[in-house]
Amino acid sequence: MKKFFLLSILLLSITSFGQKMEWIPFNWEGASVSGKYFDKLAITIPVSVDELPHKFNLQLDLGAINTVFYGNSINPYLEKYQELKSKIDTTLTFRIQSQTNFKLKGVELKLGNVNLGKINIGIFKNFGTKIPKDSVNTKSEKHIGTIAPDLFQNKILIIDYAKRRICITEKLPKKYSNANFIPYKIKNGRIKIPLNIDGKSEDLLFDTGSSLFSLITTEERANKITEDKVVDSLKISSWGNYYMVYGKKERTKVKFGSKSLNQTIVYYDKQKGNEKFYEEEEIWGVTGNAYFLNNIVIIDYKKKLFGVK
16 A cells, blocks of 8 residues: 555656656758858758658748648659558648648658657648659658648647757646746737837747748838848748848847847848738738747747747
8 A cells, every 4th residue: 555655646746747748859951042051941850651661851830831741742652652642632622822732631640759640731732842753762861841830739839949859748848837928829820929129019920931030021111120231132932932032230129028139130022922911910020940049939829828948
């Protein structure tokens, strides 16, 4: 009886004060943009698909809506594995870039060693890098798509930038309860976090797919908080569309809650489509990984809280 009592206390202690966290590693992908090399251009996560004997990765993009495989990249594997191809369900659709796409139904997806179970994943047709047939069976890891926030709804996502890992959990571990949490808004699964910009609270889309920029917005808004001189320009792409962005040095304070964020270059573009997007989403602009590279970010999709530790 005494041993049983001690065991009960031990189990209660483990349940009350800690839980096993299954960490999923991620990698930073680097590339050159307009002749300049950026070592933290994108976050990719190693994944397994239906226990196929191949190595894949997906980009973590919380600015997207649907988790997708790129059609051009996944097609050779659909042709090679008829069981996977047979999961295409034409009754399950989603839209992206004004086109309707189908989904694969009941795909078993693992992020690292964490099995998310059987989920529905979109196929973004005619998008992505084509993988030659003679490369399908090579041991190199193939980039085949995007992880969107639809995988994390009603859960808690923890991004540990310094240690290059994420965790998906049902309950907030006690060690993170003292993070600086602020409520956020959400639409289509994408979150909008409030930053204090020049003394005014502004909502910004938090987009892990936007690694280059601490802040990007319209030209008019950028001009209000920056110096006059353009100090940088880049030709970037978003879902295959290329356009120029321009950067000016920030001359005002930006805060997350009471935490002052590092002074940065504020970028803008002259795309009417992006201005329309900001207007429709009711956001000042977009922020991403750059402000938080030395932090742990906690996104509580249950309570709609964004935390920084």
